[in-house]
Amino acid sequence: CKLPFRCQTWLNVLIFFASFCGHGLNYIHDVMSWDKIMHLLTGFLFVFIGNELLRMFMGADDKMSPLLRTFTAFGFSNIAIVIWEIFEFFVDYYWPESYNQAYNITPDRDPWFFKIFGMGAQNENQWAVFDTNVDMMCALVGAIPVAIILLIVLSVKEKKALAAKSAEKDEKEFVKA
Secondary structure (H helix, E strand, C coil), rough: CCCCCCHHHHHHHHHHHHHHHHHHCCCHHCCCCCCHHHHHHHHHHHHHHHHHHHHHHHHHCCCCCHHHHHHHHHHHHHHHHHHHHHHHHHHHHHHHHHCCCCCCCCCCCCHHHHHHCECCCCCCCCCCHHHHHHHHHHHHHHHCCCHHHHHHHHHHHHHHHHHHHHHHHHHHHHHHH
């Protein structure tokens, strides 16, 4: 199976938006909470991507309840967020050239404990672990409203499909009589 085109489009739009605004317009340095805004948007988009991936795996046989489908898409979003944050944290720790928010700018003479749990980037003055957890919470805050909206949309869609199926059945019975 191949990745649905909507997933590719949303990921590309997010990457280009983050790159253009972050580095092109210098929002990384000018907008104080740019990192948090990007994590909020990521949580927002990953629920949609999770739903599209679920549709891809289910195929034409879409027999899953709206609640379970929404819960699965929301779960995918949370897993993707946690995996990304773990990746970001360790990349920042092992490659200081990344200059991300979570990287610890401490001298080499400090023990490893302070490099991981010490202060974060100089512009935010926060602990690296605290920054990682706040990023995950921002992404979760972005994912919750989208999951609620997705549940409502899927429920309405299911009710319309059931009503259409019932009307079709009634019409066939009327024609037979």
